[in-house]
Amino acid sequence: MSELIFRGGTIVTVDDGRRVVAGDVAVRDGVIVAVGGTYTPAGHDYQIVDASGCVVMPGLVQAHVHTCQTLARGKADDRELLDWLHQVVWPYEGALDAAALTAAAELAMAELLLGGTTAILDMATVHHTEAVFAAAERSGIRATIGKAMMDAPDPAIPPGLRESTAASLAESDALADRWHGAADGRLRYAYAPRFVLSCTDELLAEVGRRAAARGVGIHTHASENKGEIAAVAARFGKRNLAALADLGVLGPRTGIAHCIHLDEHEIELLATTGTHVLHCPSSNLKLASGVAAIPELIDRGVAVAIGADGAPCNNNLDGFLELRLTALLHKPRVGPKAMPAAQALAVATRGGAAALGLGDQLGALEVGRRGDVIAVDVTGPHLAPVTNPLSALVYAARASDVRHVAVDGRLVVRDRELLTLDVAAVTRAAATHAHRVFAQL
């Protein structure tokens, strides 16, 4: 029996009652056993971290990231989606070997954990996905990962990323066999067909069947860009989500990034199937894609989570930036009461947990849930005076305010220091591998 105690914070539980209480959060063997009050350790094997001056809250969940892309940060600015993919990101991904992928994933996970993101839904690249799982295992982050599936005969796909339908399914299945449930359940698999245009119908339909049979998730992109939508319409004679629905890909275990340009029928499909929309506001701005109608989708009963997408389209992997932007970006369109702090915070925690298929285990600080807990220092001048902790977290806090982070009851960041990876070494390795990879292109 091992216990971890966050001592003496202001606890923003994000539980069903959205309670804010004072005191300790205690985690025993990975499971939350106390929220609020003063906790007395049950045995002798315990660790106490000081959370005074902190808001203690569930870790942020980013339900759409590409940790494999991190070496391309700053390399693909000022492009719209299809140019961004064809000119930089696909050639870059095609040039990644396992060592470079390890460097990219470790760099991403260092940034994510230091910034208070405890769980991710991560689309890797086509090959070497075991390197991403291994990085996640070492870093201590909770990760649902899938290899990108790209079996379409599209000449824009570089040789290093091309694969046959059979090989794509076989490599995905092997990864799911090896990693789904690994690290005591902290690592999980999700099939990741990249987007409709890079996949055959056969692959998409088979992904729907296999994910259902295994009970694992599906992670894809759709309706991010008008050029993409026009190409989908030319191929199928229908819109993106209708095509995905007809191929059996939608459902409560499916998360779809972006969903910016939707028609009424597509919104209906998302709501009735329980499919999760993965909102990436910075990325959607930077690629000039548009602004997804998130408050309107929530009103229609669609499940929503957030994510930073990849470093070359953001250029951060900062859950607090995405949280703030999710709260701000929709107000001019919908009104000043759209996405109030409490709702935005729930999307970034509970919404992400649900998108990972872990809605009953993550996303709130509540006895019985897994111990993914962060302490955010709210003593800085940029937060003062703190009269409303929800407002402070959503509108004013920064990733750099994150002081302690635990995943599954294991402390991975203490006093702003990552305990699982050597950040300086990871940052150096990233520079070395980035230089090597881009020199090849």
Added chain:
Amino acid sequence: MSELIFRGGTIVTVDDGRRVVAGDVAVRDGVIVAVGGTYTPAGHDYQIVDASGCVVMPGLVQAHVHTCQTLARGKADDRELLDWLHQVVWPYEGALDAAALTAAAELAMAELLLGGTTAILDMATVHHTEAVFAAAERSGIRATIGKAMMDAPDPAIPPGLRESTAASLAESDALADRWHGAADGRLRYAYAPRFVLSCTDELLAEVGRRAAARGVGIHTHASENKGEIAAVAARFGKRNLAALADLGVLGPRTGIAHCIHLDEHEIELLATTGTHVLHCPSSNLKLASGVAAIPELIDRGVAVAIGADGAPCNNNLDGFLELRLTALLHKPRVGPKAMPAAQALAVATRGGAAALGLGDQLGALEVGRRGDVIAVDVTGPHLAPVTNPLSALVYAARASDVRHVAVDGRLVVRDRELLTLDVAAVTRAAATHAHRVFAQL
């Protein structure tokens, strides 16, 4: 003779050639004397700060802030402009005494300097503006400040803020006499009629005359909100900027916050008069005001600067957040090449300097300009790998990456520590005064 040397950084000069060079930046008696290479101190009175691993750049200029509002951070969420003013911000401002205003301004200036903002254009509240000047003098920030002028017989203006035309002008003149050019020119005055609706025509016309006679600036708001514009149209039978132009308020010494909803004639007026638009993207989102057409205005020849506005409508005073948002927010409307990193950075430095009437003295690192210099640590994992320093600064850097800050050649932040104010005491005082002020309301 006293020298300050930022040693061994990557220097993003933002000069006319937009040069990026390696080496030292040296400031002697407040004036930049060397940019790049290795600098040998000219005498014995010098200070060296380590800028290795840093980008050294001109300090950010925020040309629209309200440091007086900082105690109301988190107190006025989820309201549009006129409700926000009438229900919270004006009653709050009306309840401020000099001690509370000191606490608010010191808190703001601590956040601003620690986040790399070296110069501000600050609209104070109606009274006690000397407390804001005194805080600026102590904090070391470069500040152009004006008392808010509100002489309109508007029942929404609380008693504590009401003033006669004559009293408003007299108090403004006295402040300008006392403070314009103080602290060796670091402090300056700008007349600050709040916005058309809170001012009489007589006041606005007199402000235009007096500012021209003194050669000082004018700082106001316009065209932020459709309700405001409708009220202006009802009073004048014309639009905001046409009204301001006819009253003699526009011109190259005038900065106007927001300018979101403009017609063709107003854009023409801004361009031909050389009036500065002060873009506040976070505030414009949070108050559901809209998005100003900044790239389009720049294309038309309008001068643009940025600002965080006030803590209750942002909720930060973070120049890096506003810089990033300025670069991102316009791309969905205009295209992915809108506001590239170099242009956004120039707006946040040179554009701000010009709005302060200091376009030849600030905004670039160039021999002969004033020594407002910051060093931004780019070794963090969230910035790696840094291949393009401009991209890193605009799309990925955070206020918390700011390591050293100098204003007028004086080091005010060293290794992330503010040297001029006791931040913990300032933060405590802010909480105490905020509690007292809101208890009265």
